[in-house]
Ligand code: ADP
């Protein structure tokens with residue numbers, strides 16, 4: 001399911017129409033009949049449509065379903081990728097795509113660039129990829145597979161991420177700048193920093209520690225709990241000051257699992273985020289604070305704004321939120337794994353994974369993102385625009 005953009009520039013206008021028609025048809029058809037594709041695409045010539053279909057199938061953007069009762073196709077992840085990239089190029093958000101810099105459990109992260117060559121990050125959500133924590137979950141997943149649902153859920157995850165990134169950015173939280181969203185993808189600014197996971201020592205951990213805990217509290221004061229506030233999702237930039245000291249500047253990423261402070265388990269998620277930071281600082285930097293807390297109940301005494309309410313009134317509705325949360329819970333999609341922080345979920349969780357046998361957990365390495373994003377400065381970018389234009 002790796003993104004392969006090499007064919008994108010050679011699709012004709014009719015190919016794009018047929019691809020978009022297949023996407024549209026798959027909203028209410030698991031298998032989109034060829035006749036419906038033809039009708040939606042609005043292309044007169046029947047042979048024309050058939051040629052497009054065979055082109056698209058050859059490069060795996062659509063796939064024929066074997067043994068089907070009737071002749072029809074479904075959109076593949078590759079097809080959805082192309083439609084999203086096409087939309088980003090048409091809206092001027094993106095001009096070229098470069099190397100993959102991260103593989104999350106539920107996403108691929110790539111460098112891309114706009115027309116001026118400015119580097120950006122493309123996050124492709126891939127819910128439903130076989131990388132859930134347990135074999136058992138995979139088996140259940142395969143049995144209940146509904147070919148449309150991965151697409152739908154990945155779209156919801158991207159939309160949620162984008163809407164929350166916009167709201168947080170607007171309120172001055174340190175998050176990447178959201179630049180565009182299409183289907184299951186989000187384009188955002190590239191943060192020139194390492195995940196905290198890759199930092200082995202810091203001069204004075206107390207400041208960074210205090211800042212991170214304060215961010216958790218501030219998020220709650222804006223109605224939100226990150227829900228996966230760990231060393232993979234905090235990027236830390238080291239800025240050299242004139243006086244020779246180094247300031248550490250955190251940026252928070254990864255928002256599909258964000259929950260409202262009204263969530264029935266809000267306090268549990270809040271405490272888990274706090275605990276994650278405490279544990280990491282203690283293990284990695286040998287730093288522990290004497291101060292207890294922060295506590296959820298104290299944090300929400302002063303509410304500054306309700307971004308949770310604001311976002312659900314705009315692009316990402318309550319209904320969508322519910323659907324995505326149910327899916328994530330069912331499939332044990334709940335963060336990047338435990339990193340070196342130990343089995344938080346297993347110890348304290350009320351999560352679905354509790355029922356699974358611990359021996360079947362995927363190695364943490366499988367879940368760890370990334371090479372260092374800074375190492376890919378020299379991206380080998382592929383231009384996405386059709387040569388003739
Ligand atoms: P996932 O949901 O799969 O965990 P993340 O959004 O956490 O995906 O991204 C995975 C990794 O990709 C991060 O740990 C980080 O190293 C890198 N990354 C993601 N977004 C950015 C960004 N805007 N700038 C730089 N690196 C990023």
Ligand code: MG
Pocket residue numbers: 104232233254336
């Ligand atoms: Mg992450």
